[in-house]
Amino acid sequence: MFTERPKFYAEYIALVVFGISSLVLVPAVLFVRLPYEKLSLVVIIVLALCVILISTVTYQSLSTYVRTYKMAQKLSKDLLIHSRELFYELYRNSPVPYILIDMEGKVESANTSAIRFFGVHEGALDGTDFFTYIEDDGTNKTNFIPAYFKQGKPISDAEVSLHKADGTIRYAILSIFLYKDVEGRQKGLLTLVDITKQKMVDKAKTEFVSLASHQLRTPISSLRWNVELFEGIPDVTLTDTQRQYLRKITDGIARMDSLVTDFLSVSKLELGTLKPHYETFELSDFLGSLHEEFRLHAEKKNVTFETNWSEQFGPITSDTRLLNMALGNLLSNAIKYTPQNGVVRGTVTLSESTITFRIEDSGIGIPGSDHEMIFSKLFRASNVESKGIDGTGLGLYIVKEALRVIGGTISFESREGVGTTFIAVIPRR
Amino acid sequence: MNTEQSKKVLVIEDEQDLREALKTALSNESFEVHTAGDGEAGLQMALEVKPDLILLDLMMPKLDGLGVLKALRGDEWGKNVKVIVMTALDDLERVAEVLENGGSEYLVKSNISLGTVVAKVKEKLKV
Numbered sequence: 001m002f003t004e005r006p007k008f009y010a011e012y013i014a015l016v017v018f019g020i021s022s023l024v025l026v027p028a029v030l031f032v033r034l035p036y037e038k039l040s041l042v043v044i045i046v047l048a049l050c051v052i053l054i055s056t057v058t059y060q061s062l063s064t065y066v067r068t069y070k071m072a073q074k075l076s077k078d079l080l081i082h083s084r085e086l087f088y089e090l091y092r093n094s095p096v097p098y099i100l101i102d103m104e105g106k107v108e109s110a111n112t113s114a115i116r117f118f119g120v121h122e123g124a125l126d127g128t129d130f131f132t133y134i135e136d137d138g139t140n141k142t143n144f145i146p147a148y149f150k151q152g153k154p155i156s157d158a159e160v161s162l163h164k165a166d167g168t169i170r171y172a173i174l175s176i177f178l179y180k181d182v183e184g185r186q187k188g189l190l191t192l193v194d195i196t197k198q199k200m201v202d203k204a205k206t207e208f209v210s211l212a213s214h215q216l217r218t219p220i221s222s223l224r225w226n227v228e229l230f231e232g233i234p235d236v237t238l239t240d241t242q243r244q245y246l247r248k249i250t251d252g253i254a255r256m257d258s259l260v261t262d263f264l265s266v267s268k269l270e271l272g273t274l275k276p277h278y279e280t281f282e283l284s285d286f287l288g289s290l291h292e293e294f295r296l297h298a299e300k301k302n303v304t305f306e307t308n309w310s311e312q313f314g315p316i317t318s319d320t321r322l323l324n325m326a327l328g329n330l331l332s333n334a335i336k337y338t339p340q341n342g343v344v345r346g347t348v349t350l351s352e353s354t355i356t357f358r359i360e361d362s363g364i365g366i367p368g369s370d371h372e373m374i375f376s377k378l379f380r381a382s383n384v385e386s387k388g389i390d391g392t393g394l395g396l397y398i399v400k401e402a403l404r405v406i407g408g409t410i411s412f413e414s415r416e417g418v419g420t421t422f423i424a425v426i427p428r429r
Numbered sequence: 430m431n432t433e434q435s436k437k438v439l440v441i442e443d444e445q446d447l448r449e450a451l452k453t454a455l456s457n458e459s460f461e462v463h464t465a466g467d468g469e470a471g472l473q474m475a476l477e478v479k480p481d482l483i484l485l486d487l488m489m490p491k492l493d494g495l496g497v498l499k500a501l502r503g504d505e506w507g508k509n510v511k512v513i514v515m516t517a518l519d520d521l522e523r524v525a526e527v528l529e530n531g532g533s534e535y536l537v538k539s540n541i542s543l544g545t546v547v548a549k550v551k552e553k554l555k556v
Contacts, residue, residue, distance in 0.1 A: 226446070
């Protein structure tokens with residue numbers, strides 16, 4: 001690879017040094033009269049030998065230096081070419097779809113995986129606006145990604161659905177890193193992680209849960225109605241023990257019903273079939289029925305339930321079903337986790353742009369170490385688990401997701417043993 | 430009692446257990462109860478028996494509740510018959526459509542007691 005002899009000037013330099021030395025020394029010896037001629041001859045010979053020695057050493061060291069330098073230069077150039085080739089091959093053949101875009105989102109280059117991901121021929125993506133491939137999922141995510149990127153901010157791990165050339169949808173985790181090209185212009189390196197298969201498996205599982213829950217509804221209704229018929233049979237007097245068993249059956253049915261309702265809600269939220277249906281309604285009426293529903297639960301548990309909900313708030317526009325799902329779960333939790341003689345308080349405040357619902361309780365509170373996880377699916381706080389309070393860990397997940405669908409948010413403040421306040425905020429439409 | 434006896438209720442519900450529970454509960458209140466297990470049979474029976482009120486399930490084989498409702502509203506007798514539509518919780522999307530098609534009342538089966546269904550029927554028939 002490096003057999004070519006490098007060009008160097010050391011030998012010329014050595015020759016020049018030798019020549020100059022000779023030119024200076026020979027006349028010097030010839031014309032300078034020394035007192036002892038024999039001595040001058042010895043000096044000349046010694047000097048000549050010195051010159052030859054110096055020249056040889058200079059030549060050797062200079063030529064070694066130049067040769068090494070040239071070889072290193074060649075080596076680094078070859079390495080650079082090699083690493084560029086390697087980088088290009090990695091970019092081209094990576095199983096990860098890579099797309100280079102300008103700051104407007106126009107595709108400048110796409111690797112083989114990206115081309116395969118979109119099901120197009122090579123070059124078909126070049127010059128197109130990448131952001132038009134992102135599917136509008138009803139949230140503002142599709143607007144957020146281009147807007148954020150065009151402000152010069154990187155995007156990391158945004159879940160998106162993208163439509164292929166044939167119109168089919170693929171799911172991916174999208175990230176955009178910023179970099180500068182050789183001319184110093186800012187560009188984006190976009191990566192996609194294909195999660196279509198996982199999404200399909202998830203969807204199939206969710207659909208199964210949905211179907212199973214739906215199918216369970218009928219036998220649950222049948223059980224409940226038949227227990228009712230049994231209790232209503234005239235001329236049958238039940239003993240206390242028989243009544244107790246019947247009560248247990250009824251409670252079991254109620255629990256099963258609430259579980260199935262939760263499973264159905266979660267599956268619908270995850271399948272995205274719960275699209276918001278906005279309508280304008282009287283907030284006081286809506287809260288009135290919610291109050292009526294949970295007043296009985298609170299009374300049964302000897303918990304005081306206070307609200308400012310009877311005030312006249314006027315009409316608002318939202319999705320009553322999703323709002324009911326969110327607030328219902330919050331109230332049910334508040335009553336469930338508040339011991340006897342405790343208080344649950346519901347308040348509503350309206351601003352020009354938002355409506356804030358606060359559900360405050362004097363319950364067992366959420367341990368600090370669980371705060372981060374509290375809205376995760378199937379998560380239950382450690383103190384709830386240890387106290388053996390029944391639940392699925394779906395309630396707060398449903399609250400968060402239901403509010404998300406209607407553009408709302410949820411937050412909380414809690415102290416273990418003191419109580420918890422959940423704050424749900426929805427936009428005024 | 431005589432008024433109640435003269436009132437005819439038709440239950441169109443594909444689930445046998447629910448159909449029978451409704452029949453028993455309504456018969457206990459001295460209604461004359463007719464039943465059908467799918468939409469097609471239900472519609473035919475409705476036009477034949479001409480009940481005072483129809484309890485109509487929404488999700489059914491052959492002809493669904495909405496189809497029955499539309500057919501009834503297109504009929505001279507059927508356009509005025511009282512109908513209570515029963516839905517599963519997740520059929521709420523279709524409730525608006527039901528109301529548009531002249532279903533005056535709907536009940537969500539999964540969270541309603543049999544007693545409430547009977548009470549609603551009585552209220553509708555003013556008995």
